[in-house]
Structures are given as C-alpha cells and as structure tokens.
Amino acid sequence: MSKRGSDTGMSVGAGPDSGRRAFLGTGVGIAAATGVLAIAPGIGLIEIAQARPAGELASSKVRWGLLIDSRRCKSECQACAKACAKENAVEPGSGRPSQNSQWLRKIDLKDKVTGREVSLPMMCQHCAKPPCVDVCPTGASMQRADGIVLVDRHICIGCRYCIMACPYQARSFVHEPLHAQNPEVPRGQGCVEGCTLCVHRVDKGQQPACVQACQDSGGGAMLFGDLNDPTSDIALRIASVASSQVRADLRLNPAVRYQGI
Amino acid sequence: MIQRLLYCLVLLLAFLAPPAAAEVPKPAVAIANPGQCVAPADVMRRSHMDMLKHQRDRTLRQGERGAKYSLNACIECHASKDSGSVLGGKENFCEGCHSYVAIKLDCFECHQPKAMKTAGARP
Amino acid sequence: MATHIAYRELGNRSAFWTLFLLAGVFVAAGLVAHVVMEHHGHVITGMDNRIVWGLPHVFAVFLIVAASGALNVASTASVFGKTIYKPLAPLSGLVSLCLLAGGLAVLVLDLGRSDRMIVAATQYNFKSIFAWNIFLYTGFYAVVGVYLWMMLEKRFNKYSSAVGTAAFIWRLVLTTGTGSIFGFLIAREAYQSAIMAPMFIAYSLAYGTAIYLIVLMIACRIEARPLGDEVLRRLKNLTATFVAASLYFCAAHHLTNLYFTRNHAVEAFILVDGGSITQSFWLGQVLIGGVLPLAFLLAPGVTRCRILAACMAIVFGGLCQMYVTIIGGQAWPMDLFPGYSATSSFADGVIQQYSPGLWEILLAFSGLAIAALLMVVALRVLRILPERLDDAPQEVPLGDAPQEVPLGDASRDPAQHPR
Numbered sequence: 001m002s003k004r005g006s007d008t009g010m011s012v013g014a015g016p017d018s019g020r021r022a023f024l025g026t027g028v029g030i031a032a033a034t035g036v037l038a039i040a041p042g043i044g045l046i047e048i049a050q051a052r053p054a055g056e057l058a059s060s061k062v063r064w065g066l067l068i069d070s071r072r073c074k075s076e077c078q079a080c081a082k083a084c085a086k087e088n089a090v091e092p093g094s095g096r097p098s099q100n101s102q103w104l105r106k107i108d109l110k111d112k113v114t115g116r117e118v119s120l121p122m123m124c125q126h127c128a129k130p131p132c133v134d135v136c137p138t139g140a141s142m143q144r145a146d147g148i149v150l151v152d153r154h155i156c157i158g159c160r161y162c163i164m165a166c167p168y169q170a171r172s173f174v175h176e177p178l179h180a181q182n183p184e185v186p187r188g189q190g191c192v193e194g195c196t197l198c199v200h201r202v203d204k205g206q207q208p209a210c211v212q213a214c215q216d217s218g219g220g221a222m223l224f225g226d227l228n229d230p231t232s233d234i235a236l237r238i239a240s241v242a243s244s245q246v247r248a249d250l251r252l253n254p255a256v257r258y259q260g261i
Numbered sequence: 262m263i264q265r266l267l268y269c270l271v272l273l274l275a276f277l278a279p280p281a282a283a284e285v286p287k288p289a290v291a292i293a294n295p296g297q298c299v300a301p302a303d304v305m306r307r308s309h310m311d312m313l314k315h316q317r318d319r320t321l322r323q324g325e326r327g328a329k330y331s332l333n334a335c336i337e338c339h340a341s342k343d344s345g346s347v348l349g350g351k352e353n354f355c356e357g358c359h360s361y362v363a364i365k366l367d368c369f370e371c372h373q374p375k376a377m378k379t380a381g382a383r384p
Numbered sequence: 385m386a387t388h389i390a391y392r393e394l395g396n397r398s399a400f401w402t403l404f405l406l407a408g409v410f411v412a413a414g415l416v417a418h419v420v421m422e423h424h425g426h427v428i429t430g431m432d433n434r435i436v437w438g439l440p441h442v443f444a445v446f447l448i449v450a451a452s453g454a455l456n457v458a459s460t461a462s463v464f465g466k467t468i469y470k471p472l473a474p475l476s477g478l479v480s481l482c483l484l485a486g487g488l489a490v491l492v493l494d495l496g497r498s499d500r501m502i503v504a505a506t507q508y509n510f511k512s513i514f515a516w517n518i519f520l521y522t523g524f525y526a527v528v529g530v531y532l533w534m535m536l537e538k539r540f541n542k543y544s545s546a547v548g549t550a551a552f553i554w555r556l557v558l559t560t561g562t563g564s565i566f567g568f569l570i571a572r573e574a575y576q577s578a579i580m581a582p583m584f585i586a587y588s589l590a591y592g593t594a595i596y597l598i599v600l601m602i603a604c605r606i607e608a609r610p611l612g613d614e615v616l617r618r619l620k621n622l623t624a625t626f627v628a629a630s631l632y633f634c635a636a637h638h639l640t641n642l643y644f645t646r647n648h649a650v651e652a653f654i655l656v657d658g659g660s661i662t663q664s665f666w667l668g669q670v671l672i673g674g675v676l677p678l679a680f681l682l683a684p685g686v687t688r689c690r691i692l693a694a695c696m697a698i699v700f701g702g703l704c705q706m707y708v709t710i711i712g713g714q715a716w717p718m719d720l721f722p723g724y725s726a727t728s729s730f731a732d733g734v735i736q737q738y739s740p741g742l743w744e745i746l747l748a749f750s751g752l753a754i755a756a757l758l759m760v761v762a763l764r765v766l767r768i769l770p771e772r773l774d775d776a777p778q779e780v781p782l783g784d785a786p787q788e789v790p791l792g793d794a795s796r797d798p799a800q801h802p803r
C-alpha cells in the first residue's frame with residue numbers, strides 16, 4: 001500500500017512546473033541506443049528517445065508528452081486511430097459499438113458561433129494530477145514516475161469509478177473476454193483501460209504508434225517527447241508557439257497539448 | 262443433524278479421494294524451447310508465482326524492462342511445440358500443471374498465452 | 385425501562401415461508417444473473433462505455449442511502465431520548481443493516497472483477513472517496529451491530545444511548561460519503577456540487593424511514609401484533625417532514641444550477657427534454673415520490689392503507705431519483721471543448737440512451753430481495769419485534785418530554801413467550 005502510494009506521490013511532482021531537469025547522461029544515452037540496435041536490429045523507426053537499459057526504472061526526470069497540431073489534422077484521416085487499434089490489438093467486440101474500447105478517437109469540432117471546423121485525436125491526456133488516480137479505490141489507476149497514467153489490471157476490480165471521473169472520456173471498460181492481445185499489451189475482461197502512450201514502445205526508445213502513423217502518413221500533426229528536457233523538440237516548440245490543454249480550467253495539467261483550438 | 266452430515270461427508274471423501282487422485286495422470290508437457298531456466302526446477306515450482314508477482318509490480322508500476330523474470334520470457338520457452346501456447350490442454354505447460362493441482366490461473370485473463378511469433382507480435 | 389419491553393421472534397410460520405421463498409426466488413435470480421454477467425462480461429447488459437453505471441448502481445446506491453436513513457428511528461430513541469420510539473429501535477437497526485447488505489451485495493456483484501474482492505479489501509488508495517466508503521460501510525456494520533446488541537441484551541441497555549449516538553454520527557458521515565461519490569466528480573456537469581452530500585442525507589432520511597414503516601406495518605399485520613395509532617401518527621409525520629426536506633434540497637439544487645448559464649443545457653436536459661430522465665424526474669421523483677406521499681400523509685383522515693401507499697410511493701420515487709441522478713448524469717455528454725459542438729465515433733456530444741437488459745434488471749432487483757430475505761430470517765430467529773406496540777403511552781403529552789413509559793409492559797404474559 002505504502003509502496004503504491006509513494007509511486008504516485010513521486011510522480012505527481014513530475015509536472016513541467018516542478019522544474020526542468022537535465023536529461024539522462026550521455027553515457028547512458030549511448031549505451032541505451034546501442035542496446036536498441038542490439039535487441040532489435042533493422043527497425044526503420046525514428047528513434048526519438050533512448051531505450052532505458054535493462055533494470056533501470058522509469059524516472060521522474062522525464063515527463064513524456066504530446067503536442068498535437070489540429071491545423072494539420074484532417075477530418076478524414078484516421079491514421080492515428082487505426083495505428084493505435086492495431087498496435088494495441090483493440091478490436092471491435094461482439095456487442096454494441098458503444099461497448100467497444102477506443103483508446104484513441106478522432107473528434108470533429110465545430111465552433112458554435114463562427115462555424116470553424118477542427119479535427120483532432122483525443123486520448124488519455126496523461127494528467128499530472130489525474131482524477132482517475134485520485135478516485136480509484138484500490139490504487140489500480142496509477143501514474144508512472146515519467147508521468148504516464150496506466151491501469152494496473154492486476155488489482156483493478158472493474159468498479160468503473162475512474163471512467164466516471166475522467167473529464168476526457170478517455171477510458172473504456174472491457175465488456176467481454178479477449179483472446180487476441182498483443183503479448184506486450186495485456187488487457188482483459190472486466191478491467192478498465194485507456195491509452196498507455198504506448199509505454200511498451202516508449203520504453204524501447206520508439207514513439208507511440210499514433211505519432212509514428214501520423215508521421216508516416218504525411219500528416220505530421222503529432223509530436224512526442226520529453227516535456228522536462230528543455231532541449232527536446234517538443235519542449236522547444238511549446239516554449240515558442242501557442243498551445244493549450246483541454247479543460248485547462250480543471251488544472252489537471254495534462255501532458256497532451258493542442259495547437260489550433 | 263450437522264454431525265451426521267459431516268460424518269457422511271468425511272466417509273464420502275475417504276471413499277472417493279484416493280482412487281480419484283491415482284487416476285489423474287501427471288501432466289506431460291512438451292515445450293518449444295527446452296534449456297536452462299532462470300532458476301532450478303524445484304525453486305521454480307515453489308516460487309514462480311512470487312517471482313512473477315514481484316516482477317509484475319516492478320515492470321508495470323516502476324517501468325523496469327529487461328528484468329531476469331518476465332512472464333513473456335516464460336511463455337517464449339515454455340509454450341507448446343504444437344500450438345505455441347501455454348494454455349489449451351494437459352500438454353500445455355501452464356494449464357497442464359495448474360489443472361493438475363487445481364489452482365485457478367488468472368494471468369491469461371489479460372496476458373496473451375501464445376509466444377510472440379505465434380501471437381503475431383509486432384517487433 | 386427498556387427491560388419492560390418484551391420482544392419476540394416472528395411466529396407466523398406460513399407467512400414466514402411465503403416471504404422467505406418469494407425473496408429467495410429473486411435472490412437466486414440475481415445470483416444467476418451475476419454468474420451469467422461474469423461469464424459473458426458486461427457486453428450482455430445495457431451498459432456501455434458511456435453509461436458505465438447502470439440499473440444495479442441505481443438500486444445499490446438507493447439501498448445504501450436508505451440503510452443509513454432506516455437507522456433514524458433508533459437514533460431518535462437513543463440520541464434524542466424520545467421514549468415512544470424505544471421499542472421500535474432494534475427493528476430500525478436491523479432494517480438498516482439488511483438494506484446495507486442488499487445494496488453492497490449488488491454493488492459487488494456488478495463489478496467487472498467481483499472475484500477480486502480480496503483486492504478491494506486489502507489494497508486502499510486513501511485519496512479515493514470510494515475506498516473511504518469501504519471503511520464507512522464496514523464500520524457501520526460494527527457500530528450498528530454493537531448498538532443492536534446493547535439494545536437487545538438487557539444488561540447492556542444502559543450503554544445503548546452512547547453507542548446509539550456513535551451510530552448516529554457514523555451514519556451521517558456514511559451518507560455524506562455516498563453523496564460525495566457523485567459530488568466529487570469534477571468533470572460531470574450534473575454532479576460536481578457540494579450540495580450533493582446534504583441532499584443525500586435528506587433523501588436517506590425519507591427513504592429509510594419509509595422502508596422502515598413498510599417493514600413495521602407488514603410485520604405487525606402478519607403477526608397480528610397491535611400497532612398503536614399514536615406511534616404511527618408520529619412516524620408518518622416524521623416521514624412527511626423528511627419528504628418535504630428532500631423536495632426542498634432538490635429544488636435548491638436545480639435552482640442554483642439554473643442560475644449559472646453554463647449549466648442551462650444540462651438542466652434543460654433533465655427538467656425539460658430528457659425523455660425517460662425527465663419523466664423519471666417529474667413523474668417519479670417529484671410527483672409520486674414527493675407530492676403524492678405528502679398529500680397522503682398530511683391530508684386529514686389518514687388511514688393505515690394510505691400510510692403504506694405513501695411509503696411505497698416514496699420508495700418508488702427514490703428509485704426514480706437515483707435513476708435521474710446516476711443515469712441522467714452519465715447520459716449527458718461532457719463538454720470537452722466549450723463553445724464547440726463535437727462529434728466522434730465514441731459518442732462525444734451525444735446524449736446517450738440507456739435501456740437496461742434482463743440480467744442487470746434481475747441483479748438490481750435482487751438487492752431489494754437480499755435485504756428482504758435477511759430481514760425475514762433475522763426477524764424469525766431474533767427477538768427484535770416487540771410483542772405489542774399499541775398506544776400504552778397514550779398519556780405521553782404531545783410535546784413529549786422524555787419519559788418512562790412501560791410500553792408493552794401491561795400485556796406481559798409469560799405464556800406468550802416461552803423461554
């Protein structure tokens with residue numbers, strides 16, 4: 001219990017306002033990069049971060065985040081949503097569509113006054129102060145030191161209180177037994193789930209599947225990186241251009257930021 | 262009344278149990294990649310659940326990757342030669358033994374019981 | 385003085401077995417429903433990713449809220465020293481425990497992983513109001529259990545008022561906790577309000593007292609135990625007061641919401657064009673659950689039949705209120721992007737419809753059945769219901785200062801309760 005408490009406590013301070021800290025030492029970085037090459041040679045991915053070496057824990061020096069430029073996101077494009085579903089093996093079930101899990105969805109917006117239309121992907125916003133973590137009775141909803149919000153399905157009892165608490169409608173409840181999981185992305189009946197920021201890829205030094213797909217499809221509307229590293233692309237961008245957080249009024253300090261809304 | 266019921270129950274059990282146990286054959290598993298496990302067999306038999314439980318918290322909650330113990334690594338070696346899975350029947354590693362000792366197996370409500378290649382995992 | 389009251393188990397065998405079997409059938413149906421839902425998953429229910437809490441939660445929360453209110457009669461006796469309620473107090477504690485058990489059972493059986501109750505019982509996140517509620521519920525059991533014991537064991541009667549006070553405070557906290565489950569949801573427009581907690585306390589008093597009265601009247605009827613007019617008159621006036629208070633809080637809640645422009649849309653949804661939600665609100669909660677019982681209870685020439693009908697109407701209205709609060713609050717879409725209209729494949733910007741499936745209906749109703757079954761069995765094996773509740777205390781002045789009243793004493797007939 002206390003162990004879990006300290007997990008969360010540590011990471012709450014992981015928000016950008018808790019001070020930007022230097023990124024991992026270069027030595028570690030090189031070791032990690034070679035590690036990636038050795039483990040999985042020949043992957044044609046842009047390595048945006050270094051894989052964490054075996055045995056090293058996620059650190060609160062890092063805070064993973066996304067910057068989404070809604071002006072470059074087209075309503076018809078579903079590349080990110082499709083890539084997310086494929087990567088995490090989130091497939092439609094046998095029930096009604098509203099019972100299917102959706103970790104990432106495209107939302108089309110229309111300004112009620114001016115009529116301006118915007119399209120953007122919406123997923124778990126990986127808040128610095130996540131309401132789902134606050135309300136979860138068992139501590140299954142948790143935040144990793146690097147800010148990624150996850151559901152510990154080992155102790156989730158499926159009460160769905162976190163779904164009630166999430167302001168972004170970003171969580172789904174698994175309504176039936178599953179069999180076709182990705183071995184690296186366990187998920188199952190009776191538990192709640194949501195975007196993991198592709199934690200299994202990020203830990204290997206890859207980008208989340210949605211970001212990769214957006215890039216590959218030429219959209220280039222999504223940028224992933226470490227918000228705490230002042231030299232990262234994402235930190236440089238949000239320091240220079242206007243971006244906003246969804247429901248900023250709730251002061252949850254999400255790690256996902258949007259441009260153009 | 263209760264006493265009599267209990268007495269009957271005990272008699273019934275005494276009568277049924279030994280032959281029934283004798284009839285259940287020891288699981289005969291055939292695994293895909295035999296070789297050196299992370300610990301001696303008797304340690305694994307007794308403590309694999311503790312290892313897995315300890316590691317699951319470190320991996321999920323603290324983000325440790327590439328640790329010595331890992332469920333996916335278990336499956337990579339111990340999946341069946343034929344079906345590529347640790348579940349399915351008496352000859353499959355996890356299910357064979359767990360059904361022999363009659364202990365509920367909860368891992369695969371969420372985890373994929375097939376080895377990476379069979380499950381079609383992405384690199 | 386409490387030693388003068390003679391309590392006895394239910395004696396009417398055929399009535400006991402009828403009620404037992406009736407409740408048992410519904411309990412069994414609920415258990416079957418649970419097994420089926422656990423096997424197939426919630427895919428076979430009317431719930432989905434938007435309406436994640438369905439009919440089982442409506443009934444469960446209703447029962448839990450009513451449970452704390454049912455303790456009201458005992459509190460009035462012990463805490464506020466109203467002697468006339470003393471003989472009624474043990475039944476009040478019992479009804480309360482049984483209702484809570486029914487509600488919690490449904491809550492647990494509706495979990496996605498109800499096989500993991502051991503996790504819920506061993507791992508806590510102390511920031512979660514839900515986790516606090518787990519403590520509040522178990523604590524409630526302990527406190528009311530001890531309270532019942534103090535009341536039923538003659539030697540300990542002298543402590544019952546102290547324990548009763550503890551139980552009284554505990555149950556106020558408990559209902560505050562239950563109300564806060566909703567009040568703390570920052571993102572839901574229909575909830576997020578501090579008034580949820582006091583409002584739930586008012587509701588709980590009305591629902592609990594109504595259910596208590598129903599149980600009391602039915603039990604006395606089938607047992608042919610006398611139940612005095614004076615006792616009933618006071619209880620029904622108490623109930624009417626609580627119903628009025630509930631209506632007041634409800635009005636205050638909606639009027640405050642209407643004051644804020646940003647809440648107009650959600651209020652319009654609940655009050656005007658929400659379909660079944662609007663109907664549940666006006667017809668169920670306000671008319672049947674509020675106005676009608678008030679008229680029944682307060683209009684001159686009240687009969688026992690009318691009191692019973694009023695209490696049943698309050699229960700119905702209470703279920704409607706929970707439906708409006710729980711289902712209505714979820715059906716209304718969250719406003720992620722104020723000023724924009726939103727569409728998506730995940731029902732953004734859509735008012736979600738909910739139609740409960742057979743299994744969840746069975747599970748929901750089994751909550752009531754579990755409470756009833758426990759009550760019937762407990763009344764049959766425990767000495768909880770007084771032998772007579774006729775108006776021995778007729779001489780109590782209406783302003784009723786606490787007074788020693790040997791209720792039931794006059795009729796104490798050794799032949800009637802063999803030991």
Ligand code: SF4
Pocket residue numbers: 135136137138139140141151152155156157158159160161162163191192
């Ligand atoms: S559904 Fe699971 S993760 Fe969500 S609040 Fe309940 S126990 Fe926590």
